[in-house]
Amino acid sequence: MAGEMSMIGSVILALFLAGYLGQQYLPPPKPKVIGLDLGTTFCSVGVFHPGSGEVEVIADEEGRKSIPSAVSFTTTAVLAGHDAVDLADSNPQNTIYDAKRFIGKIFEPEVLEQESVRYPFKVLNNNGSAEFVISTNHTFTVSPEFIGSRLLLRMRKMAEGQLGVPIQKAVISVPAEFDERQRNYTVRAAQLAGLEVLRVINEPTAAAMAYGLHKVDVFNVLVVDLGGGTLDVSLLNKQGGMFLTRAMAGNNKLGGQDFSQRLLQFTAEQVRQQFGVAPTVKEDIHRLRLAVEAAKLNLTLHPSATIRVPLHLHAAGDGAEPPAASPVLFQATVTRQLFEELNEDLFQKILVPVKTVLAEGHLEKEEVDEIVLVGGSTRIPRIRRLISEFFGKEPNTSVDPDLAVVTGVAIQAGIMGGSWPLQVSAIEIPNRHLRKTNFS
Secondary structure (H helix, E strand, C coil), X not given: XXXXXXXXXXXXXXXXXXXXXXXHHCCCCCCCEEXXXXXXXXXXXXXXXXXXXXXXXXXXXXXXXXEEXXXXXXXXXXXXXXXXXXXXXXXXXXXXXXXXXXXCCCCCHHHHHHHHCCCCCEEEEECCEEEEEEECCCEXXXXXXXHHHHHHHHHHHHHHHHHCCCCCEEEEEECCCCXXXXXXXXXXXXXXXXXXXXXXXXXXXXXXXXXXXXXXXXXXXXXXXXXXXXXXXXXXXXXXXEEEEEEEEXXXXXXXXXXXXXXXXXXXXXXXXXXXXXXXXXXXXXXXXXXXXXXXXXXXXXXXXXXEEEECCCCCCCCXXXXXXXXXXXXXXXXXXXXXXXXXXXXXXXXXXXXXXXXXXXXCHHHCCEEEEXXXXXXXXXXXXXXXXXXXXXXXXXXXXXXXXXHHHHHHHHHHCCCCCCCCCCEEECXXXXXXXXXX
């Protein structure tokens, strides 16, 4: 018996030694499972590298780690991401964005009509489901899941180009409030992109994993997810490696686009005061919008930013093509203080769902162990200050908020792919009775 135990021990030791030597001297296997964050405004793809245990968020050819969640149809092509956004102003009726708001949802006719008014493209009601009307060399309709599939296919190709291996499996994230139908339609979008979905994970849980909270002793985690178009606040309760979503609230009409719009309106008025006419030409508005967005991003790091844009101004407000005359140069400096004043009422709205989830989760704000920030808009200094003042402590900012969800999904993809070193998996406890409270 002693001899047998000694032999077993030797075999185990040899296996561990072989694994260690293999890890040290052999090239690690390529990841075979990708993690996908299909966001309302932007989406990203990441992988967990075996051996090193590091997450890589895969960039496109220009080095950008997120692509806009937009798809544009022309007479010759279907473009996704940045290429689609470039056509948004010249081809607005055939450039679809915000498709995630519609995927898998059943709408009352009047509700869908109210939603569709916000967009330049046409939305049809097909027995309660939304479809988008496309008119190129002929007219046809596409579903929200088809739009999602083109974005997922673009990210799959990005991953295959970076890794040099074909990718057929994925883990994908969804909002915590997505019901079974919305989750199934998201999976269908992935299938249309040629992907097998191994697991669907809630976005707040993915964010918590990105911050490493699945491996430490915390109990109450508040996730504030403020992206380009929506605000989602989730209260997670963690016991061991299990996450339970206790409460959710949000505002599906509040995000970075709204903050940019306030600055755009202010800037357009400055143009009118300086030149006697407001910008009406599509090219002018497009350039001004891009400059304002760049200024907003600069103001997260600097106390002021300069907006400098050539404009083809003219008195006709018909949106005609710009005249051949040389453009005028509009130039203005905006400060962080001005930006905060323009948006203060919108910033205050962030606290409304925060207070709601605490009340519905029967929790005092002092009992929150970690505050996790997700989404690029949480970079805005005033928003971080607002949250820290409310809770009396600083939120966790150790992870890039733009990439928190995709990082967590990539970790889960590594777990599903059996990657070494082994990670603690996050198990979500489904809360069938949970409903999201929405404010607008």
